[in-house]
Amino acid sequence: MIPALEISDLNKAFGGVSATSGVEMRVMPGARHLIIGPNGAGKTTLFNLISGDLYGDSGSIRLFGREVSRLPPHRRAHLGLARTYQIITLFGEESLEHNLVLSQLGLSPLRWRPFAPLDRFGELRQEARAVLARVNLDHLAERRLGELSYGERRRAEMAMALAQRPRLLLLDEPFAGLSREERTVLKDLIAGVPREVTIILIEHDMDIALELAERITVLHYGKVIVDGTRAEVVADPRTREVYLGD
Numbered sequence: 001m002i003p004a005l006e007i008s009d010l011n012k013a014f015g016g017v018s019a020t021s022g023v024e025m026r027v028m029p030g031a032r033h034l035i036i037g038p039n040g041a042g043k044t045t046l047f048n049l050i051s052g053d054l055y056g057d058s059g060s061i062r063l064f065g066r067e068v069s070r071l072p073p074h075r076r077a078h079l080g081l082a083r084t085y086q087i088i089t090l091f092g093e094e095s096l097e098h099n100l101v102l103s104q105l106g107l108s109p110l111r112w113r114p115f116a117p118l119d120r121f122g123e124l125r126q127e128a129r130a131v132l133a134r135v136n137l138d139h140l141a142e143r144r145l146g147e148l149s150y151g152e153r154r155r156a157e158m159a160m161a162l163a164q165r166p167r168l169l170l171l172d173e174p175f176a177g178l179s180r181e182e183r184t185v186l187k188d189l190i191a192g193v194p195r196e197v198t199i200i201l202i203e204h205d206m207d208i209a210l211e212l213a214e215r216i217t218v219l220h221y222g223k224v225i226v227d228g229t230r231a232e233v234v235a236d237p238r239t240r241e242v243y244l245g246d
Contacts, residue, residue, distance in 0.1 A: 042222035051081060
């Protein structure tokens, strides 16, 4: 079976500081894969390299068997990659539905009609409503996104990623800043994503993350120091030393 994501000897430095060093990683289709590590370990940099927000200095990144190391982000999106960010980046003055339609438009042939009003894209609006229903936000579709609570905006960002019908979904600290109740809602939402979507997440809330993850990669100073099943990684003394504080 061809991996959903395969990374080989990936290196990225900023000046003289190495952000990722010789990273090797393989994620199979349908997996729920967690990336952990202390602050500064290179986790978000790795996501930026996978998504194309950054280009590596050397090494290989393959999505579903295709080399993408030099492809721009929009080309990777067309191959089925979607992601969320640590810092929410949405259009706060626009409605929630409008944000969802925009997220779909980038992958639709309708994007070549740049001056057409969005309210004419009935099919996209209908699909946007369906995705909002999946995250229990359809009742807020007409609400200006900036008026939503932080937890609702986190779910909206998740909805925008799902609206792109991804094959590989990258979630960068999706539970950050959420209350206990909001974390439970989002955890159930992620757990309910169909298995045809491969999920890789970065998360510091280990209790929730371990409930979702089947395999874990531990980064430290940009290097993979442990990689394996949930039980293997939690039991490894290197994990406890650099991340769990033992």
